[in-house]
Amino acid sequence: MALIVKKFGGSSVATPEKIKQVAKRVLRDKQAGDQVVVVVSAMGDTTDDLLALVEQITTAMPLREMDMLLATGEQVTIALLAAAFAELGQAAQSFTGAQAGICTNKNHTKARILSVDPTRVRDALSEGKIAVVAGFQGITAEGEITTLGRGGSDTTAVALAGAMKADVCEIFTDVKGIYSADPRIVPEARMMKEVTYSEMLEMARLGAGVMQPRAVELGERGDVVIHVRSTFCEECGTMIRRDYTMQEKEFIIRGVAHDANVAKVAVLGVPDQPGIAYKIFSRMADANIDVDMIVQSVRSSEQNIIDLVFTVSKPELSRTVALVGQLKDEMGFLGVQVDENVAKISVVGAGMLGNPGIAATMFGALAEAGINIGVISTSEISISCLIPADRVKEAANVIHKRFFAEEK
Amino acid sequence: MALIVKKFGGSSVATPEKIKQVAKRVLRDKQAGDQVVVVVSAMGDTTDDLLALVEQITTAMPLREMDMLLATGEQVTIALLAAAFAELGQAAQSFTGAQAGICTNKNHTKARILSVDPTRVRDALSEGKIAVVAGFQGITAEGEITTLGRGGSDTTAVALAGAMKADVCEIFTDVKGIYSADPRIVPEARMMKEVTYSEMLEMARLGAGVMQPRAVELGERGDVVIHVRSTFCEECGTMIRRDYTMQEKEFIIRGVAHDANVAKVAVLGVPDQPGIAYKIFSRMADANIDVDMIVQSVRSSEQNIIDLVFTVSKPELSRTVALVGQLKDEMGFLGVQVDENVAKISVVGAGMLGNPGIAATMFGALAEAGINIGVISTSEISISCLIPADRVKEAANVIHKRFFAEEK
Numbered sequence: 001m002a003l004i005v006k007k008f009g010g011s012s013v014a015t016p017e018k019i020k021q022v023a024k025r026v027l028r029d030k031q032a033g034d035q036v037v038v039v040v041s042a043m044g045d046t047t048d049d050l051l052a053l054v055e056q057i058t059t060a061m062p063l064r065e066m067d068m069l070l071a072t073g074e075q076v077t078i079a080l081l082a083a084a085f086a087e088l089g090q091a092a093q094s095f096t097g098a099q100a101g102i103c104t105n106k107n108h109t110k111a112r113i114l115s116v117d118p119t120r121v122r123d124a125l126s127e128g129k130i131a132v133v134a135g136f137q138g139i140t141a142e143g144e145i146t147t148l149g150r151g152g153s154d155t156t157a158v159a160l161a162g163a164m165k166a167d168v169c170e171i172f173t174d175v176k177g178i179y180s181a182d183p184r185i186v187p188e189a190r191m192m193k194e195v196t197y198s199e200m201l202e203m204a205r206l207g208a209g210v211m212q213p214r215a216v217e218l219g220e221r222g223d224v225v226i227h228v229r230s231t232f233c234e235e236c237g238t239m240i241r242r243d244y245t246m247q248e249k250e251f252i253i254r255g256v257a258h259d260a261n262v263a264k265v266a267v268l269g270v271p272d273q274p275g276i277a278y279k280i281f282s283r284m285a286d287a288n289i290d291v292d293m294i295v296q297s298v299r300s301s302e303q304n305i306i307d308l309v310f311t312v313s314k315p316e317l318s319r320t321v322a323l324v325g326q327l328k329d330e331m332g333f334l335g336v337q338v339d340e341n342v343a344k345i346s347v348v349g350a351g352m353l354g355n356p357g358i359a360a361t362m363f364g365a366l367a368e369a370g371i372n373i374g375v376i377s378t379s380e381i382s383i384s385c386l387i388p389a390d391r392v393k394e395a396a397n398v399i400h401k402r403f404f405a406e407e408k
Numbered sequence: 409m410a411l412i413v414k415k416f417g418g419s420s421v422a423t424p425e426k427i428k429q430v431a432k433r434v435l436r437d438k439q440a441g442d443q444v445v446v447v448v449s450a451m452g453d454t455t456d457d458l459l460a461l462v463e464q465i466t467t468a469m470p471l472r473e474m475d476m477l478l479a480t481g482e483q484v485t486i487a488l489l490a491a492a493f494a495e496l497g498q499a500a501q502s503f504t505g506a507q508a509g510i511c512t513n514k515n516h517t518k519a520r521i522l523s524v525d526p527t528r529v530r531d532a533l534s535e536g537k538i539a540v541v542a543g544f545q546g547i548t549a550e551g552e553i554t555t556l557g558r559g560g561s562d563t564t565a566v567a568l569a570g571a572m573k574a575d576v577c578e579i580f581t582d583v584k585g586i587y588s589a590d591p592r593i594v595p596e597a598r599m600m601k602e603v604t605y606s607e608m609l610e611m612a613r614l615g616a617g618v619m620q621p622r623a624v625e626l627g628e629r630g631d632v633v634i635h636v637r638s639t640f641c642e643e644c645g646t647m648i649r650r651d652y653t654m655q656e657k658e659f660i661i662r663g664v665a666h667d668a669n670v671a672k673v674a675v676l677g678v679p680d681q682p683g684i685a686y687k688i689f690s691r692m693a694d695a696n697i698d699v700d701m702i703v704q705s706v707r708s709s710e711q712n713i714i715d716l717v718f719t720v721s722k723p724e725l726s727r728t729v730a731l732v733g734q735l736k737d738e739m740g741f742l743g744v745q746v747d748e749n750v751a752k753i754s755v756v757g758a759g760m761l762g763n764p765g766i767a768a769t770m771f772g773a774l775a776e777a778g779i780n781i782g783v784i785s786t787s788e789i790s791i792s793c794l795i796p797a798d799r800v801k802e803a804a805n806v807i808h809k810r811f812f813a814e815e816k
Contacts, residue, residue, distance in 0.1 A: 016461050016465045017464070020465060053424050053484070053488060054488070056423075056424035057424045057428060057488055058491045058492065058494065058495040060494070061491050061494075062490065062494050064502075065487040065488075065490045065494070065502055066487070068486065068487040068504075069483070069484060069487035069488065071483070072480035072483045072484050075476060075477070075479070075480045076458070076461070076477060076480050078476065079473040079474070079476040080461060080462070080465055080473075080477065082470065082473045082476075083465050083469050083470060083473050084465050084466065086466065086468070086470050087465060087466040087468070094472075094473055094476050096476075096553070098551070099551055143506070143507055143528070145504070
């Protein structure tokens with residue numbers, strides 16, 4: 001007997017017909033004795049429809065009221081899905097986020113789960129019911145309805161699975177699983193049977209977007225085995241867990257990620273004094289701008305000046321330039337250069353640490369293709385390079401080929 | 409400084425544009441220092457739209473899930489209305505039934521309010537906010553979402569007004585107020601400035617449907633002055649309270665009600681023994697059939713048999729006949745006659761008790777018009793007659809003319 005949490009997103013429950021299919025699919029998969037919790041999102045376009053109503057009323061929706069509004073979306077789905085189970089002769093009970101014990105902080109529209117008290121969900125399961133839980137929503141200690149932001153239903157599913165010590169948390173998507181690269185860019189990308197939490201997090205950080213980092217973090221914390229599955233292909237899917245269990249670990253590199261949404265900023269001729277980097281980057285942090293790759297280079301040791309190069313996401317570029325500009329007189333640097341025609345290409349793999357040749361292999365692949373490398377940055381389990389934006393597809397392919405060549 | 413609860417129904421909040429109008433109207437009416445609670449229903453066709461989704465999934469929606477589903481309707485409205493206030497510069501806060509402390513029993517889809525704890529609503533008011541409360545919904549002690557059935561938003565508004573000791577509960581409708589008769593039937597019907605709770609309840613019981621009896625009962629219990637107001641006409645409206653305060657009380661009769669949805673059943677030739685009426689009517693009660701007017705008449709004192717005549721609502725007629733038929737052998741009566749071509753016409757007035765001529769006046773008006781009276785029944789504040797269905801309009805008019813003739 002297993003306890004399984006299954007999550008279906010908005011496109012899987014977009015119509016009453018699809019909701020009935022989800023109910024059938026869940027019952028077909030269910031082994032005798034299995035306990036099943038189903039977490040669902042709002043039906044298809046519901047959120048857009050609700051936002052269209054908002055637009056007619058205000059351009060400054062209070063965030064608390066936004067959550068009050070959006071939380072209705074999942075509440076509709078859970079009632080209908082519970083009814084679909086009942087229609088198939090399977091007892092089921094729906095739960096709002098509050099009823100499922102999803103307690104969050106007060107940060108409306110992107111609240112974080114603080115704790116999960118699944119008592120009522122457990123009670124329903126022990127009565128032989130399937131529990132149908134509204135994803136994406138929670139409740140504060142004060143009884144305020146909150147939502148969890150993008151990918152919130154994944155987060156609900158993983159958090160519940162963790163709190164209930166579920167055997168597995170299955171995230172159904174319309175892709176087959178997690179790939180070694182974006183298959184739209186790299187046709188040879190292969191589906192990974194397993195990845196680790198840290199690889200998954202690193203890939204998300206580097207721009208590959210299958211699962212929300214928050215859900216993966218919760219999975220890691222609660223030791224939840226996350227199975228990213230396809231709605232269409234029963235055999236496909238990727239397991240996300242703490243460590244590899246299969247032979248597949250021979251591939252030290254688990255993924256090639258790319259991110260075209262970056263811009264490079266170079267602050268040139270900065271006097272080389274202690275606290276210079278702090279001055280710039282604390283100002284950026286205060287303005288809530290995420291700085292990604294940072295490289296400090298000595299321009300001229302005689303003049304005692306350095307260049308500071310870093311990347312930000314493209315939408316933050318103009319704010320960044322304005323902010324850095326304000327520091328020019330104060331800090332006495334020479335100038336600022338920006339470059340929007342860049343992209344970041346990264347390789348990720350938890351086994352990288354003990355394998356010193358990875359960086360050389362990556363740089364070699366790029367060099368052979370004549371692709372110039374700008375900034376380089378590394379983490380424990382990744383290496384990233386800034387390259388010209390128009391070469392990103394080519395770069396992803398040559399790197400992927402180099403690392404996954406053994407694959408037949 | 410007054411505390412005012414205002415309720416707007418689904419047609420008043422059917423579109424974002426109308427929601428904005430409600431917000432403006434509330435702010436225009438609001439005196440400096442007034443505290444305002446607005447109770448709203450689901451937007452226009454929302455409930456129908458949700459039921460259409462249900463129809464595609466099941467014909468036997470579990471009632472708990474029905475409440476889970478329908479409660480989303482008001483939740484959408486409150487978020488949008490709170491946003492509309494904010495857009496006008498007025499701080500506002502929305503409340504689900506649960507957040508407003510509307511505690512009910514577990515009778516899903518027609519739950520009764522057991523208690524109201526308006527602490528959070530009061531807090532919002534004392535912070536200078538307008539409180540926007542979802543009508544029609546509540547929560548059980550176990551945290552289950554319930555709905556209150558037809559007219560539930562009126563019930564929420566009156567219950568909240570009672571618990572908060574509001575100065576008045578304003579129910580906005582698309583009629584001008586409460587009339588002495590249905591204006592579609594009796595063109596001379598006049599709007600009443602005041603009626604009592606008991607008159608209102610009696611009129612509802614007798615088929616006049618402006619306000620749900622449950623809301624009026626709660627008003628009576630909590631001594632809430634209910635102001636039935638028009639969305640379109642600011643001066644119009646009727647006060648429902650315990651006693652009259654105005655000269656208008658000179659009219660002993662406050663309303664002429666009619667109900668065409670009745671059928672007459674005559675059980676003929678019943679042996680006149682103790683317990684006979686009990687046997688029939690307890691069987692009806694077990695089957696949840698409401699029996700209205702009951703008359704027992706002696707057919708023949710020599711044969712010691714009687715006739716029992718009563719009315720039920722038309723949709724219950726066939727069940728009633730089947731039920732009574734089962735008793736025929738057991739009770740040994742002669743036969744059953746039914747008549748669907750009847751209607752009930754009633755006069756209602758709290759001052760009726762001390763005025764013995766009312767019944768005679770009513771019967772006189774009907775006699776003059778040549779309208780035959782079948783069954784007659786009376787309560788403390790009403791007299792009802794069964795008449796031929798095709799004469800109901802005429803009857804309402806002649807009776808109304810007789811009692812309200814003094815009116816210019």
